[in-house]
Amino acid sequence: MSHILLIIDGMTDPDFRLTDYPAMDSMQQLAPVDYSEGGRPETLTCTLRILGLRQVPPHIRPIVEAYGAGLRVDPDDLWLRASWYHIDEQGQPDRQESPDDFTFPKVTRRDIEPHYLGQGHWLFRLREGHSLCERLTLPSPFVTGEGDLLPEGDSVIRDYFSRLTTPRHRLIVWDKGVSSPLPLLREPSIIISAEMVLLGLGKMLGWETVTHPALTGDTDTDLELLGRLTLEAADRTGRVIVHVNGADQAGHRRDEVGKRAFLRRVDSELLPLLLRSPHRLTLTSDHGCDPATGCHLPGPQPLLRSE
Structure with a gap:
């Protein structure tokens, strides 16, 4: 059995409610975590904290x-x-x-x-x-x-x-x-993403990375394909890190309707497939993204896991 860590980039905002998403709401809710820790809510820094790195090197995202x-x-x-x-x-x-x-x-x-x-x-x-x-x-x-x-x-x-x-x-x-070295993280993983920052992180850590042209990093990404790739990876490693970016992109465009629709797709197309698998699933978000302003938001993020 593998551990699937699903990171939904920019998922939350002032109007986000777990009860609007039945599959998420069915998961066990742990104590929320603020991965920005009082700093700028940014994808790489918050993701490294999700993965357990406490001291994030400065000026590293472009690298x-x-x-x-x-x-x-x-x-x-x-x-x-x-x-x-x-x-x-x-x-x-x-x-x-x-x-x-x-x-x-x-x-x-x-x-x-x-x-x-x-x-x-x-x-x-x-x-x-x-x-x-x-x-x-x-x-x-x-x-x-x-x-x-x-x-x-x-x-x-x-x-x-x-x-x-x-x-x-x-x-x-x-x-x-x-140029700056990145501290090694203990648990080797497979990263599945369409985003350069996640793929680059995997390369720097010496981990396997998986992407596909149909994984776009936006609201038009192929969630069914993402689910299949995730389960295939879970069958050959102990941890799979899955990064989904559509909600964040819609938030930056100030497209509230598009953001809600995408999260409903994640909840109805991707999550049931992962929850039905024998693998352990943890779901969280790196930070929020407010479609009212187009800006990232700090603050506690949901931390959910399969029963």
Whole structure:
């Protein structure tokens, strides 16, 4: 018998109720856990805490995603993580949304190399830019407020991203990273996900990773296929980590109807298949995502397990 750990990214919000989802509600409810621990609620950090890592290295998410994308990570490089946002009438980001067309500026004084991750997210490699990491200050698109939403601390980087705008969109840099070792976790696992950050985590830990083109990381993902892949993996290992991202993506788009519909699909299509299996199932969420604001939410997350 295997242990299936199902992480539903961005599942909760102020209107989330377990009673709206019969399969979830049928599971044993343990004490809720706040995986953000008072910090910024972010997928990689919260997932590592779900897996039992207490001290999460800083500035690591872009590195993990670079591994997930199959990119070479050199010790002297700086990596920046950026996402496209729609900008409202007040000049503030109100939801994640990519423009139909944009052009990267030409750079002469610094080598900035873009890599697309999908769903409007980008990585940028700055070769031999390691020394910039500490002095570079980044905005947070998850908390609206004053400011021009541009990096501070390097004029070339600031100028580069100031040009990545359209009348209603802006590519906002919200994380930075340099090569850093990741502490090994004790229990080898198989990770099933469509997200670069989870696939990269598996690669860095030396774990098997499973993905498929039909696993999209959004609300159109194939949940029946995900269930089959999960059970196949559970038959050959002691723990399977399954990451489902559709609710978080709908929340970022401020699509409350889409988020609720997706969670109902998870509850009716994926969970019954897993609950009928002989394997032990634990379900939780890394953090919340509020479709009213498009922002991640900290706070206690449900922790459920099969009877």
